[in-house]
Amino acid sequence: MTVAQCEIKPMRQVFGETLVALADEFPDMVVLDADCASSTQTRQFATAYPERFFNMGIAEANMVAAAAGLSATGLIPVASTFAFLLSLRAGDQVRSLLAYNSLNVKLAGGYAGLSDFADGASHQSIMDLAVMTALPNMTVLVPSDITETRLATRAMLEHKGPVYLRLSRAEVEKRFDEDHPFVIGQGVQIQDGSDVTLIACGVASGIAQQAADELVAQGLRVRLIDMHTIKPLDVELVQRAAEQTGAIVTVEEHNIIGGLGAAVASAVCHTHPVPVIRVGLEDRFGESGPYADILARAGLSREQVVTAAQRAIAMKHTDR
Numbered sequence: 090m091t092v093a094q095c096e097i098k099p100m101r102q103v104f105g106e107t108l109v110a111l112a113d114e115f116p117d118m119v120v121l122d123a124d125c126a127s128s129t130q131t132r133q134f135a136t137a138y139p140e141r142f143f144n145m146g147i148a149e150a151n152m153v154a155a156a157a158g159l160s161a162t163g164l165i166p167v168a169s170t171f172a173f174l175l176s177l178r179a180g181d182q183v184r185s186l187l188a189y190n191s192l193n194v195k196l197a198g199g200y201a202g203l204s205d206f207a208d209g210a211s212h213q214s215i216m217d218l219a220v221m222t223a224l225p226n227m228t229v230l231v232p233s234d235i236t237e238t239r240l241a242t243r244a245m246l247e248h249k250g251p252v253y254l255r256l257s258r259a260e261v262e263k264r265f266d267e268d269h270p271f272v273i274g275q276g277v278q279i280q281d282g283s284d285v286t287l288i289a290c291g292v293a294s295g296i297a298q299q300a301a302d303e304l305v306a307q308g309l310r311v312r313l314i315d316m317h318t319i320k321p322l323d324v325e326l327v328q329r330a331a332e333q334t335g336a337i338v339t340v341e342e343h344n345i346i347g348g349l350g351a352a353v354a355s356a357v358c359h360t361h362p363v364p365v366i367r368v369g370l371e372d373r374f375g376e377s378g379p380y381a382d383i384l385a386r387a388g389l390s391r392e393q394v395v396t397a398a399q400r401a402i403a404m405k406h407t408d409r
Contacts, residue, residue: 097262098260099130099260100232100257100259100261101128101199101200101256101257102130104199106130107238108134111246112138112141118141119159119165120135120138120166120167120169121145121152123145123146123147123149124144124146125170125171125199126144128200129169129200129256149170149174149178150179152168153168154182154186156194157182157187160187160192160193161192165195166194167197167246168194170198171212171214172202172255173214173217175198177216180220183196183224184224187251191226191251193249196221196251196252196253196254197256198253200213200214200256200257200258201217201255201257201342202215202257203380203387203389204258205258206258206377206378208377215370215375218231218255218343219348219351221253221320222320222347223347226251227251227253227320228248228250228251228253228273228318228321229255230244230273230317230318230319231291231319232254232291233290233291233294233295233315234262236265236266236269237271237317238261248273257291259292261292264294264298274321274322276315276317276322276326277315278313279301279313280313281310283310283334284310284311285312285334285337285398286312286331286336287314287337287338287339287394288314288330289313289316289340289341290315290341293342296390297313297394300398303391304395304398312330314330316349319348319349320352322356327356328357331362331363334363335364335405336398337357337366338367338368339367339369341367342369342370342387343369343370344372344373345367345369346372349369351367353365365401366397366400366401368388368389375387
């Protein structure tokens with residue numbers, strides 16, 4: 090359910106606040122950070138519960154290894170740092186220790202996508218979903234607003250097994266009420282339609298909503314799905330959308346290779362093959378610049394999603 094009044098906060102701030110709010114409910118939770126607690130906002134937890142917080146220094150691989158060991162003692166470690174560092178620099182430990190042994194460690198990948206706009210391509214994470222979804226036993230969550238960030242943080246702590254939570258640096262709106270359904274593995278249909286389906290995750294979900302509103306104003310019937318769980322993907326919801334609308338556009342702040350678009354295309358190709366247009370980075374690195382500008386240059390704007398939807402609708406009426 091969408092909300093009328095607009096609240097805006099940095100997603101990382103919401104994450105930090107939620108860790109503190111859930112600390113007493115999850116007394117076995119401990120938080121580790123790789124010397125960037127001010128950036129990731131885990132410093133809020135460090136201030137409130139210093140005995141349960143560990144600054145591991147600029148040593149991401151060691152942090153994940155330590156989290157694995159803490160998990161083996163029965164604790165629930167939350168290991169937090171920039172998304173590209175978790176998925177690449179600590180990738181061996183994530184694979185060999187956490188995923189392989191299905192340990193109950195929660196990975197919080199901050200500054201994901203292009204949201205680290207000022208630091209540029211070296212710090213932007215445009216391949217983390219591809220890495221994490223390819224790991225057996227790994228659950229991958231991508232919240233899109235304030236409410237989903239809170240709900241996703243709770244859901245990952247309740248879930249047994251390794252979880253990757255993708256977090257943006259950007260400010261996000263509160264688009265959903267507190268009764269918004271958030272179940273791991275179940276996407277949320279925001280609105281119904283029969284002409285085309287937009288499927289989005291993370292910050293891009295808000296862009297997809299803007300595009301859906303414009304398309305509806307043009308007289309089109311647009312189905313909009315917020316896919317907050319990339320793995321396990323809600324295959325049933327995707328296949329139903331393919332069957333009932335005949336065209337899909339995916340929208341993500343990620344390389345179009347290996348992310349949400351790839352997962353959706355894989356889900357429909359065997360049972361309900363329909364046009365799937367993937368909106369995201371066209372297999373390239375990001376760049377420095379104002380956030381809105383680099384999103385637009387990456388294809389992530391209302392106008393570009395609208396154009397993609399119009400193309401997808403046209404494709405379903407032609408012999409492919």
